[in-house]
Amino acid sequence: MRVIAIGRQRQGPEAELFARYAARLRPALELTELAEGRGAPVEIKRREAASLIAALPTGAFAVAMDQDGTTPDSQGLARLIDQWNGLSRPICFLIGGTEGLDATVLARADAKLSLGRLTWPHYLARAMLAEQLYRAHAILTGHPYHRDGRP
Template identity: 60%
Template sequence: MAPPLLLAVGRARGGPEAALFEHHNARLRPPLALRELAEARGSPAEIRRREGAAILAALPEGALAIALDLGGEMPDSERLAALTTRWAEAARPLAFVIGGAEGLDESVLARADHRLSLGRLTWPHMLVRGLLAEALFRAQCIRANHPYHRAWRPG
């Protein structure tokens, strides 16, 4: 099966955000295959519509689509590990989707099999790539009982 896909609106221009993604993505097994989609122009609604159409066209047929969305499930690391196990067991191509500055179109959210939030804060979309890669790496470590993840939390 193909490696998980990361569909992201916008082009990385180097810098610390791209380095963060590259650092954590290189640790993933297998790493995410990044496919960048062009940012659209127009009104906010038109941008969402155009970028949404590009995302839907780029999704592999039958893919299990995970949309990064502020209104999505906000799991802790252990729950994300359980989710990634379930997604892997689905035996479908896996695609994570990060929208552009105007967010994801309703058509993309309707197509998504799962909506995932990295918290209620708004993050720069280039930074979200690195945060997602780190969270997925941490989830892999949890599943493998690797010491990278420390389960201790203040009570």
């Protein structure tokens, strides 16, 4: 699996958190960072969309991280990941820049996923996504990391 994201993250707690969970996955979660677009908001979205789509491997299953996407719980995400893995296609999660994802990216996406209705900084969203992907993997493999129910 791969995260393709707009913006290059400097070292810091968000980057360390992403790296921690990305490294726990086998194979490790890859990160492709793309330059932020310049210009008017419409032009920024257009340029970033072109970069995101160009960065997708051939035949990739693209998951747009979008506020209007589905909001599964952790068990539901694990089921989705299991289904997507069964497609035998590279799974790529697309995270836009500050202007969000262009309609062309959303149209190209095979699925849309949301981390909830709250607005999150893009670099924190990367770390949250990596943790949830690790949690989904733990659920699918029976690892005790995830605990059902409340304590």
